[in-house]
Each structure stands twice: as structure tokens, then as C-alpha cells.
Amino acid sequence: MTPALNDLAPDSFDALAAERFGATPLEARKLFSMVHAKSSRSLWRGEGALELSRTRGVRRAVLDRAVREGELPRLEKLGSETGADGFTRYLFACPDGARIEAVRIPIPCLAPGAQVPERLLEKPHAVVCVSSQVGCALGCVFCATGKLGFRRNLAVWEIVEQLRIVRAESDPPVRGALFMGMGEPMLNYDRVMAAARVFSAPQGYAIAADRITVSTAGVVPGIRRFTAERQPFRLAVSLGAATSEKRRRLMPIEETWPLPELAAALREQQASRGGRVMLAWVAIDGVNVGEEDARALRELVGDLPIRLDLIDVADPDGAFRPPPPERLAAFRASLQILGQPVARRYSGGREVRAGCGMLAATPIGGQADAPKTREPPGR
Numbered sequence: 001m002t003p004a005l006n007d008l009a010p011d012s013f014d015a016l017a018a019e020r021f022g023a024t025p026l027e028a029r030k031l032f033s034m035v036h037a038k039s040s041r042s043l044w045r046g047e048g049a050l051e052l053s054r055t056r057g058v059r060r061a062v063l064d065r066a067v068r069e070g071e072l073p074r075l076e077k078l079g080s081e082t083g084a085d086g087f088t089r090y091l092f093a094c095p096d097g098a099r100i101e102a103v104r105i106p107i108p109c110l111a112p113g114a115q116v117p118e119r120l121l122e123k124p125h126a127v128v129c130v131s132s133q134v135g136c137a138l139g140c141v142f143c144a145t146g147k148l149g150f151r152r153n154l155a156v157w158e159i160v161e162q163l164r165i166v167r168a169e170s171d172p173p174v175r176g177a178l179f180m181g182m183g184e185p186m187l188n189y190d191r192v193m194a195a196a197r198v199f200s201a202p203q204g205y206a207i208a209a210d211r212i213t214v215s216t217a218g219v220v221p222g223i224r225r226f227t228a229e230r231q232p233f234r235l236a237v238s239l240g241a242a243t244s245e246k247r248r249r250l251m252p253i254e255e256t257w258p259l260p261e262l263a264a265a266l267r268e269q270q271a272s273r274g275g276r277v278m279l280a281w282v283a284i285d286g287v288n289v290g291e292e293d294a295r296a297l298r299e300l301v302g303d304l305p306i307r308l309d310l311i312d313v314a315d316p317d318g319a320f321r322p323p324p325p326e327r328l329a330a331f332r333a334s335l336q337i338l339g340q341p342v343a344r345r346y347s348g349g350r351e352v353r354a355g356c357g358m359l360a361a362t363p364i365g366g367q368a369d370a371p372k373t374r375e376p377p378g379r
């Protein structure tokens with residue numbers, strides 16, 4: 001079978017290059033670099049082959065075999081649109097017609113009109129938020145992707161392609177990646193980790209591992225595996241509520257992996273890795289921004305070191321609304337009982353449907369597809 005050369009983590013690529021193309025370890029590294037970092041504006045066959053043929057330090061026979069036998073599948077970019085705050089939503093078509101999205105986030109990333117600290121202006125860059133699945137089975141009620149239902153996992157190359165294309169068009173350099181787009185990364189664990197390794201490989205996209213964040217709604221076996229494997233990437237967990245009763249209504253995953261189990265997995269993560277556990281809280285007016293929510297969170301986390309990010313809900317249907325400034329301020333005041341850092345994370349690009357929870361493969365400049373059947377989360 002013809003191997004897709006952009007579908008492999010660095011170690012698998014090296015093994016394949018040695019076995020199929022007769023490459024030495026150094027030649028394999030150079031080929032990997034061609035496939036990813038250096039091939040952004042070229043095609044594997046055609047101008048890419050020409051460029052490849054000029055690769056120094058790789059024997060001609062190895063290059064010929066790689067070009068002859070290796071495939072380099074591509075996503076089709078259907079379009080992109082940029083909001084007033086600089087967030088850009090990308091829409092891609094996969095070979096089977098599935099549509100997925102990625103978002104380029106400008107850093108500094110602050111609400112329009114916000115005071116930008118001097119030091120952040122010194123090194124502007126971008127972070128790319130990528131999708132890991134077509135749709136999502138977890139059905140969080142505040143998320144447009146959840147309303148699409150689950151269609152399939154993305155291949156490694158389909159994840160990597162999102163970053164490659166966005167990076168090729170990005171003016172500020174891309175220095176970070178987030179697995180926070182469509183889908184639950186921990187339910188496509190192997191491919192997500194392989195893609196993250198391509199992102200972080202020096203001969204790939206050279207993004208520092210601690211600038212690659214894998215965000216989960218709380219898939220406990222995935223978190224435990226992530227801990228056991230000592231993955232170098234950052235983990236973020238979306239909590240939404242701190243009592244099972246309330247969380248169940250917002251995030252059906254609570255039925256499968258309830259909060260006590262999730263909290264135990266996060267303690268293991270912190271004990272193994274140190275530092276603070278990153279928790280995300282989608283703030284919904286009248287739902288999870290009361291004093292009782294802060295108290296429940298205090299009880300849940302206890303002395304576990306955390307950093308809590310508050311994110312305004314962005315529900316395109318308008319059923320859930322973000323808290324007005326005074327209620328958010330009151331909630332932040334209540335959260336002081338945690339005695340831990342709490343930050344408000346700006347989720348921008350709302351007018352182009354690039355905000356957290358808004359990704360639904362909406363045509364560029366158009367309306368969302370009709371929701372499809374939702375599947376229950378499996379265990």
C-alpha cells in the first residue's frame with residue numbers, strides 16, 4: 001500500500017523511510033522536513049518533486065523512491081474569514097467530503113479595545129486551534145460541534161494539514177497549537193498524539209511541546225494514559241460545573257466519567273507532572289456563575305493546584321448567554337475562595353463563528369449545517 005508520508009509521527013516515518021526508501025537516519029530526517037516544514041508551498045509531485053530532487057544530503061535513489069512510492073494527501077481549503085479582532089476561521093474539505101475547521105488565533109489575544117501590555121506587543125505570533133474529529137459524540141449542550149453528532153476520527157495527516165495550511169498563510173509566525181477545535185481529542189488519542197509529535201518535531205513544525213495544548217471534556221482513560229505516557233504536551237480540562245448534578249445537564253460526559261473520577265485522574269496528572277492543572281469553565285449566565293458554583297469548585301479541587309480560565313459561552317443559537325460584566329465580576333470575586341489563579345480567557349472571532357463552541361463547519365460567510373443525529377458518549 002502507498003504510504004501517506006504526512007500521516008506518520010517522526011519515529012514511524014524514520015522506520016518507513018529506512019524500510020521502503022532505504023534512507024539513513026539523517027536522510028529520513030531531511031525527508032520528513034521536506035514533507036512538512038519545507039513543503040508548504042509546493043506539491044509532492046510537480047514543483048515539490050523538483051524541490052525534493054535538490055535536497056542536499058539525500059541520495060538520488062532514496063529521493064526517487066520517496067517521490068515514486070509516497071503519497072502526500074492534501075486538505076482542500078474552502079475558504080477563510082477574519083474577524084475584526086484578528087481571529088481567522090478556516091474551512092477545509094476532506095477527501096470524503098467531510099468538512100472541518102481550524103482557527104488562527106492572534107497573540108496577543110485580547111478583546112478589542114483592551115489594553116495590551118507592552119511586553120506582549122514585542123513578539124506577535126499566532127496559535128492554531130485544530131480539529132481532531134469530524135463532529136463530536138460528546139454533545140456538550142453549549143457547543144455547536146456537539147450538535148453535529150459524531151461522524152469519524154480525523155487521520156493524522158488531516159490534523160497536520162490544518163496546521164500546515166494555516167501556517168503557510170500566517171504573517172506572524174505560528175508558535176503554538178491547540179487541540180480545541182471540532183471533536184474530543186482524547187477519543188482520537190493515537191492520531192492526536194502522533195500529530196502533536198509532528199508539530200513539536202524540530203524537523204517538523206518545531207513548536208515547543210509546552211506550547212501544544214490538548215483540551216478534553218474529561219475523558220478519564222485518555223487523561224490517565226496521557227499521564228502514564230508522560231506526554232510532554234499541556235493538558236486542559238473543560239469542567240463547566242463542579243457538581244455532578246449540574247454538570248450532567250451541561251456535559252453528558254458526566255454520566256460516563258463523573259467528576260470524582262475526573263478529579264482523581266487530575267490529581268494523578270498533577271502528582272506526576274507538577275505545576276497547575278489547567279481547568280476551563282464556560283461561563284453561562286444564570287447557570288454556572290453563582291456563589292454556590294464557586295463553593296462547589298472549592299470543594300472539588302481542594303488543595304489541588306489549578307489555574308482556572310473563564311470563557312464566555314458563545315452559543316450561536318442564543319439559548320445560552322454569557323454573564324453580563326457585573327455578574328462575571330461577582331463570580332470572579334466568589335472564586336477568590338479558591339486562593340488560586342483565575343483568568344478570563346478571551347474567545348474571539350465570534351462574528352466569523354470562530355469562537356470556542358461555535359465550530360460547526362459553517363460555510364464561509366454563511367449559515368450552519370442542520371444538526372445531525374447525536375450519538376451518546378461511549379465508555
Ligand code: SF4
Pocket residue numbers: 136137138139140143144145146147181182183184217357
Ligand atoms: S465542547 Fe468539545 S467535547 Fe463538548 S461537544 Fe464540543 S467539541 Fe465535543
